[in-house]
Amino acid sequence: MSLITPPEQKEIGKSNFEAAAEQLSPTRRQFLKGTLAAGAAVGLGVGGYFGYTRLSGNPVRTALIGAGDEGGVLINEHNPDFLKFIAVCDIRPSNRERIFKGEGENSARRGLKRLYGANAEKDIKVCTDYKDVLNNKDVEAVVIALPLHLHAKVAIDAMKAGKHVLCEKLMGWNIRQCKQMIRTADETGCILTIGHQRHYSLLYHQAVDVINAGVLGDIKHIRALWHRNNSWPELDAGGKPKLDAKGNPVYRDGWRKAVDKKDREELEAKLGELDYKTMEELVRWRLFQRTGGGLMAELGSHQLDACSIFLGKVHPLHVSGVGGKFFYRDEREIDDHVFVTFEFPGKHYYKPGTHEVDDKDDVVVVTYSSINTNASEPYGECVMGSRATLVVENEQTALLYPERDPNKKAGDKGLVMTVTTSGGGKPAVDSTATTGLVGAPSNVGGGPAAAGKVSRGYREEMEHFAYCVRMIQGAKGDRDEIKKWQQTPLCHGRVAMADAIIALTSNLAMRHHERIEFKPGWFDATSEDVPDAENKATDAKGKEIEIA
DSSP: OOSOOOHHHHHHHHHHHHHHHHHHOHHHHHHHHHHHHHGGGGTHHHHHHHTOOOOSSSOEEEEEEOOSHHHHHHHHHOOTTTEEEEEEEOSOHHHHHHHHHOSOTTSSOOOHHHHHOTTHHHHSEEESOHHHHHTOTTOOEEEEOOOGGGHHHHHHHHHHTTOEEEEOSSOOSSHHHHHHHHHHHHHHTOOEEEOOGGGGOHHHHHHHHHHHTTTTOSEEEEEEEOOOBOOOBOBOTTSOBOBOTTSOBOBOOTTSOOOOHHHHHHHGGGHHHHTOSOHHHHHTGGGSTTTOOHHIIIIIHHHHHHHHHHTTSOOOSEEEEEEEOOSOOSSOOSOSEEEEEEEEEOTTSBOTTSSSBSOTTOEEEEEEEEOSBOOOSOSEEEEEESSEEEEEETTTEEEEEEOOOTTSOOOSSEEEEEEEEOTTSOEEEEEEEESSOOSSOOOTTSOTTOSSOOOOSHHHHHHHHHHHHHHHHTTTTOHHHHHHHHTOSTTBHHHHHHHHHHHHHHHHHHHHTOOEEOOGGGGOTTOOOOTTTTOOOBOTTSOBOOOO
16 A cells, blocks of 8 residues: 555565464465355355355345445445345336346446346336335345445344345444334344455455464554546546536536436425435435444544554544545535544553553554545555555455564665564564565466465355354344354454444544544443434435434
């Protein structure tokens, strides 16, 4: 994640990462190398790593609620041996059409016809009211990929109807909703898991292994970012920039899509009963405060989730930040640039096994930025330790660079690292100056020898969800066994609520220009304490609504 990284430096970083990981655990590394190199085709091989095997019985009969962009990705990545989609629900005709047709064989959204065959539209039920799905006794589980403000309502209704739930991130529009979702799961015995897929990324698991082994030394800073450049204007047939009704340029922004003609014809007269103010709010829901959560909810939650995982799934101490609508002059309400700084507890901040402060100065500073006017760096995380730096780029590549030892002569091109054992039996970094590559190109994180892209974790999270559904069904009412399987998914409700707290509290810090301290009660699902009590869920007319 440096501005300029020559190809030879990247290859050194890849080789360093693979060498370090393999030296730490050769047997485990051979398994991981094989599953990564094989990509999504390995299926159950990866499942062995996460603890699930083939289902006993048929695939879990599942419905997709929300067939838009993310719904299409989830359909594309699911394994029909684990989940069988028997129903699809979406109010927009364009989405209902696209979820079957897809966007091409090599796209991220191939569509149900390519996965289930030409008869998919006959075999899979289609509806526009999600309650029809919940009333369908054949449906065992639902995958929810709706606009953020609908997550809690639909997930709670689904669990009350006895359906297990995999809901896309962010978990809820506010933290009160997140707590209501968790309590409903506890009451009904249904599984509630949230789609922060990095929990199921083998690449991130390997990165955590390297960090936990102490290879990076003392970590004091993590730099995370997701930068995009949406500042290019759309052009008309004559090659001139398009202008909106106010004379402002119309930019090429995937979050500000044009309203499809079919959607407008079918839905515009129904906006009142659908609880949307305008067709633009319905289609561009990410851009509005009532329906979305902005850059921190859509992008930053992934990055901070990763940072928390790297640091041992700890909760942050404080957050401050700056955000604003610095570029666009359109109808959007969310910030188009955000810059936030977090203080996380270091390894020795708390006394072992407690939340009693031991060393208050042992703090890790995490910075995050998301902007819309520059894309010169890959999105990802850069973990900076006293002995080495670990970079994860685009969820595909891991790079490892040792710090230069001032007692050794510097090389011309870069440093190759090895992992040795120190006197205390702990791993220690030894770096050697080099003017070229050492060893073969890496298979880790999409190196030249890798056969296809590294799985981002969507497939694995859905397989594991299905496996847990079958196991909970086999519990036959045993409350202890049910509770165990409810909390087996790596991003169950309580884990995901922490990600929502981080993202939504960041929005508050930027809105009020404050440094906010995170409170323990916020992370307790049984507590009524929330960071964002000021955020009231409202309908299209501005009336406050209750979810449960």
